Amino acid sequence: MPSCHYFRRDRDDRATIFYHNVLMINENSFTLQQIDGARTDYALIEANLESVAKQLGELRAYIAKAALGIMVGSAAIVILWAEAFWRL
Numbered sequence: 001m002p003s004c005h006y007f008r009r010d011r012d013d014r015a016t017i018f019y020h021n022v023l024m025i026n027e028n029s030f031t032l033q034q035i036d037g038a039r040t041d042y043a044l045i046e047a048n049l050e051s052v053a054k055q056l057g058e059l060r061a062y063i064a065k066a067a068l069g070i071m072v073g074s075a076a077i078v079i080l081w082a083e084a085f086w087r088l
Contacts, residue, residue, distance in 0.1 A: 030038075
């Protein structure tokens, strides 16, 4: 905590700031309409997030199947190549 003239230490070691106006309007207070709008926005964001998570799960499964197909295909090609040149 800086040792400026506008800080005072209470007995329970909390800093009290003296330069703010006591009658200052709280900047974090919202109207009910703003809160309702925020709830709607958060609900839409949550719905979109769930759909994105579902799409990522589907993409993950698709990538896993493609990787498995590539591994099996390349193994088959190697086996066929080895069989072809082994017989020569």
